[in-house]
Amino acid sequence: MQIKKATASASSNIAFIKYWGKKDEEKIIPMNTSVSMTLRDSVSTTTTVTFSSQFPKDTLVLNGKKEVGKKLEKVSQFLDIIRKKFAVHEHAAVESQNSFPTGCGIASSASGFAALAMASVEALGITIGKKELSALARRGSGSACRSVYTGFVTWSGSFAEQIYEKKHWPELRDVIVIIDAEEKKMSSRDAMKRTVETSDAYKKRLTVVDDRVEVVKQAIGQKDFPLLAKTIMEDSDELHACLKDTKPNVKYLTEKSYKIIEVVRRMNMDQVIVGYTFDAGPNAHLITLEQHVESVVQNIKACMGDVSIIIG
Numbered sequence: 633m634q635i636k637k638a639t640a641s642a643s644s645n646i647a648f649i650k651y652w653g654k655k656d657e658e659k660i661i662p663m664n665t666s667v668s669m670t671l672r673d674s675v676s677t678t679t680t681v682t683f684s685s686q687f688p689k690d691t692l693v694l695n696g697k698k699e700v701g702k703k704l705e706k707v708s709q710f711l712d713i714i715r716k717k718f719a720v721h722e723h724a725a726v727e728s729q730n731s732f733p734t735g736c737g738i739a740s741s742a743s744g745f746a747a748l749a750m751a752s753v754e755a756l757g758i759t760i761g762k763k764e765l766s767a768l769a770r771r772g773s774g775s776a777c778r779s780v781y782t783g784f785v786t787w788s789g790s791f792a793e794q795i796y797e798k799k800h801w802p803e804l805r806d807v808i809v810i811i812d813a814e815e816k817k818m819s820s821r822d823a824m825k826r827t828v829e830t831s832d833a834y835k836k837r838l839t840v841v842d843d844r845v846e847v848v849k850q851a852i853g854q855k856d857f858p859l860l861a862k863t864i865m866e867d868s869d870e871l872h873a874c875l876k877d878t879k880p881n882v883k884y885l886t887e888k889s890y891k892i893i894e895v896v897r898r899m900n901m902d903q904v905i906v907g908y909t910f911d912a913g914p915n916a917h918l919i920t921l922e923q924h925v926e927s928v929v930q931n932i933k934a935c936m937g938d939v940s941i942i943i944g
């Protein structure tokens with residue numbers, strides 16, 4: 633019997649311009665263009681997929697723990713898309729391991745579905761191009777379509793594309809400050825749907841976000857750190873303002889998140905050396921250059937006490 637098994641790894645990514653809202657809920661087509669940087673191995677997922685006619689159903693082991701609930705359901709639905717697309721009938725055993733501690737509050741759906749898409753097609757012996765792979769990963773989770781590439785990536789429609797290789801600006805880092813390890817109460821999927829349906833601030837965002845995308849692309853292209861930092865903070869602030877304007881409102885930022893924003897402001901008094909950005913959770917992503925990582929970490933620890941920090 634032929635063994636259909638493969639292992640693949642993908643890193644998570646941090647959005648400089650956030651994807652928020654879908655034009656098509658089922659196919660996961662985004663309302664707006666997003667721009668991201670794929671992170672390093674410190675924030676990655678490695679997944680092994682085995683397809684076999686002997687398996688009566690799909691199974692999932694995540695960080696050594698057998699999953700049966702919602703997580704397995706999401707993976708199984710994604711495998712259904714693959715089975716339908718490539719006329720495959722076998723069930724699969726999926727084993728997935730994150731490089732970061734379990735339950736540390738870092739979302740793993742981007743790296744998770746990118747690695748799952750890669751390992752699945754490889755296990756099935758299917759050769760597809762990067763765009764098709766990105767489009768496939770998108771069906772698991774929108775942000776995953778950006779994680780099939782390294783470097784700097786943009787996503788507008790059905791697939792993401794690399795705009796600059798990692799080596800274009802290798803000094804850029806994401807200092808991730810874990811201030812809450814709890815799993816978020818409201819998923820980004822549910823929250824973004826509610827924002828699209830109820831927020832006027834979000835309608836306004838859609839009219840300005842494309843210009844901001846161009847500014848971020850320009851800042852990356854010219855390696856203009858102050859411009860990049862200023863623009864990503866603006867975009868993060870706008871996203872969380874839209875969440876505040878969502879009815880009923882959605883709050884991901886906590887007092888500690890705001891405290892970090894204050895620390896960033898203080899660090900940038902003389903010279904802009906760091907920019908904050910927050911996804912659908914309270915943990916801060918502090919974008920900075922390699923030469924400032926140590927000082928950013930020291931400043932955060934001095935104000936926040938002994939928080940966990942991962943450098944991505």
Ligand code: DP6
Pocket residue numbers: 646647649650651652660666741772773774775776820821910911912
């Ligand atoms: C705030 O990709 O997790 O991180 O497509 O519904 O699975 P689904 O959502 P998801 O949303 C990510 C939202 C974000 C911004 C971003 O990464 O662009």
